[in-house]
Amino acid sequence: MDSSVQLSTEELYITGRSGDPLELAVLAGSMIVLLGDDTTIAPDLALVLAGRKSPASGMIHLGDNNLDITSHNARDRVEYVSCNFSCPQGMTVSGHLSLASAAAGHSRKDTRDILSQLYTWCSLENCMDAEVNDLSPDDRYLTAFAAACLPIPDVFVLQGPFPDKLHPLLEDLCQGGCAVIASLPEIHTIPQSTDRIAICDSDDVRQIVRLQELSDACSILMRLHVRFFPVLPRAVMESLPGARDVLAIRGGYEFRHPGLSAAVTNLVNLARANSRQIVGLEVKPPSYSELIEYFTPDDEPGEADLFCAEDLDI
Amino acid sequence: MRRRPGYLRICGSVFRYMSEWASRRQLFIWILLAAPLIAWILPGQTVVPFLPLAISCITYCGPAAFITGWRCSDARNDLADILFRTKAGKYSLILPEILLPTIAGVLPALGLAALWTAGRGGIPWQLWVVIPFASLTAVSVTVLLEKYLDQTGYILNLLAFMAQAGAASWVLSPVFQLMIPHGYVLWTLRWIDGSRAAYHGDIYVFFAVLQGIGLILLTARVLSDSGINHSD
Numbered sequence: 365m366d367s368s369v370q371l372s373t374e375e376l377y378i379t380g381r382s383g384d385p386l387e388l389a390v391l392a393g394s395m396i397v398l399l400g401d402d403t404t405i406a407p408d409l410a411l412v413l414a415g416r417k418s419p420a421s422g423m424i425h426l427g428d429n430n431l432d433i434t435s436h437n438a439r440d441r442v443e444y445v446s447c448n449f450s451c452p453q454g455m456t457v458s459g460h461l462s463l464a465s466a467a468a469g470h471s472r473k474d475t476r477d478i479l480s481q482l483y484t485w486c487s488l489e490n491c492m493d494a495e496v497n498d499l500s501p502d503d504r505y506l507t508a509f510a511a512a513c514l515p516i517p518d519v520f521v522l523q524g525p526f527p528d529k530l531h532p533l534l535e536d537l538c539q540g541g542c543a544v545i546a547s548l549p550e551i552h553t554i555p556q557s558t559d560r561i562a563i564c565d566s567d568d569v570r571q572i573v574r575l576q577e578l579s580d581a582c583s584i585l586m587r588l589h590v591r592f593f594p595v596l597p598r599a600v601m602e603s604l605p606g607a608r609d610v611l612a613i614r615g616g617y618e619f620r621h622p623g624l625s626a627a628v629t630n631l632v633n634l635a636r637a638n639s640r641q642i643v644g645l646e647v648k649p650p651s652y653s654e655l656i657e658y659f660t661p662d663d664e665p666g667e668a669d670l671f672c673a674e675d676l677d678i
Numbered sequence: 679m680r681r682r683p684g685y686l687r688i689c690g691s692v693f694r695y696m697s698e699w700a701s702r703r704q705l706f707i708w709i710l711l712a713a714p715l716i717a718w719i720l721p722g723q724t725v726v727p728f729l730p731l732a733i734s735c736i737t738y739c740g741p742a743a744f745i746t747g748w749r750c751s752d753a754r755n756d757l758a759d760i761l762f763r764t765k766a767g768k769y770s771l772i773l774p775e776i777l778l779p780t781i782a783g784v785l786p787a788l789g790l791a792a793l794w795t796a797g798r799g800g801i802p803w804q805l806w807v808v809i810p811f812a813s814l815t816a817v818s819v820t821v822l823l824e825k826y827l828d829q830t831g832y833i834l835n836l837l838a839f840m841a842q843a844g845a846a847s848w849v850l851s852p853v854f855q856l857m858i859p860h861g862y863v864l865w866t867l868r869w870i871d872g873s874r875a876a877y878h879g880d881i882y883v884f885f886a887v888l889q890g891i892g893l894i895l896l897t898a899r900v901l902s903d904s905g906i907n908h909s910d
Contacts (some may be wrong), residue, residue, distance in 0.1 A: 416763075440765045451760070452753035453702070460760070463691045467764035469681030501748040515765065 366393050368428050370518050370543035371442075373415065376422030381567040385422060388562070388572075390519065395534060395544040396572075397554050399551055400564035401652065405427055406629050407523060409564065410547035414444035414521035422586050427518065436461030440468065442519045443512035447526065449504060451496040458492045464511035479513070485536075486510045487529060502527035510532070517542070524548040531555040551582065551649060563659050571659040581658050584622055585650030592640040600638055604630050616644065683766035692757060692774035697751040700744045709743035732870065733790045734864035737809055741816040742781035746832070748775065749821055749904050768902045776817055776894065783813030787863070795870070804879040806864050810864045811883075811890035818893030825900050862886045871879065877899030 371390040386492040408502030415433040423611050431438050451460050465475040483489045505526050519650035534544050535557040561578050563570045564576045601617045602610050610619040621627035700706050748754050761771045787809045795801050823831030862882045869879040
């Protein structure tokens, strides 16, 4: 697979409040998720990377030849798909895609072939003649995505959340050498084929991690709610192997555990050994602020390290 | 491989969605009817015959019916969202959205002008020029007044339109005849008819072309800056 850089940043500050410049390179065939809701910079960063919004300072280059993303030549090489997509009243899916195809420069003859393939690939065969504004949000997003595919861009920037049906299509795109950047508000919407996840806060990208690292962090930070009948004494609950931060809640306990399957096995054994029934078990994923805190490097100024030359001004 | 956008197909689509948007509004039919209504009701009919007045009004009402409110409409924003960032670019939308209202004024006005001049040896060349440029000016004036004065702009536009249609005595002064572009067609028609035009027909043509070109450049700039997230 081609592993050239499709998009890279240079001294990029998204907002005036950003601490360090964002150094990001998105390779061909890779997918990066900008994780964060509307209160974070993730949606804005997506717009900036798509060339739809100006950053506070810095540059975004396209491809190996360092083409400025806002230049006329970069047009059609980066496509942005918004989750608030709408069409003029009366515009059908086929009407919209035909217009997008004409704008992308496909001839009338080619358009017919391309669109028929696109309908099948995006599962839009049943709504070709439906009005775009009357479609379900998922199908509307797929229509916007299909239109974005028409110019055959190098980089896709997607504003999520988007339907699960899109995940295999994004995987196909990556296999074809496209770079995909997706801004997503929640962890459970991240596609499995994601290579990297940029964890964003209100001013900055806090850290860029791999999917496995994020998954591990979620395992560590998740909280389990369990309720027994009859109620289990706290001392017994605290003896559960691996359980941390045990808190009493109504009819049960809330605790942390490093592994979900091990926790469930241990809970079942504990209940059986104490002649109790598990009447409720709930897994609560970590909140976004917990995740940000987890991935924040601890660089608080502390006491001078006697083994560090910088701290001793040597 | 270098591909060229299908501008004609885009133009056709923009025409279609703009017409659908315009015809869905109740205001559309009222603005269109304003031309013959004003031509009939206003006292100007006693001074100027109905047909020249109607020609002059239609040159203005046709474009106004299509373009009033279009710039800020959802339909226009959606089309801008689809087209502005493509290879076809901003002007694939701006050109047809100016062209359609202009044609809506030019075609019926030229049709009526052909009727009116049938017994006068055909349409003089001045009309072939002044009518399209007056329509173009109508598009520009409507867009620019809407952009810079909002509701007040509509009222001002309507007043200027009624002033020329009414052929009020103060409009007959040479200065006002050039200051109100809404009336260029009417003054040209009156010059053809040999009745109370302040200048030679070529003067109106000259000013119609000058204003038409100048204002349309401003309008294109305003339209290219209007659209969701497309202020680049």
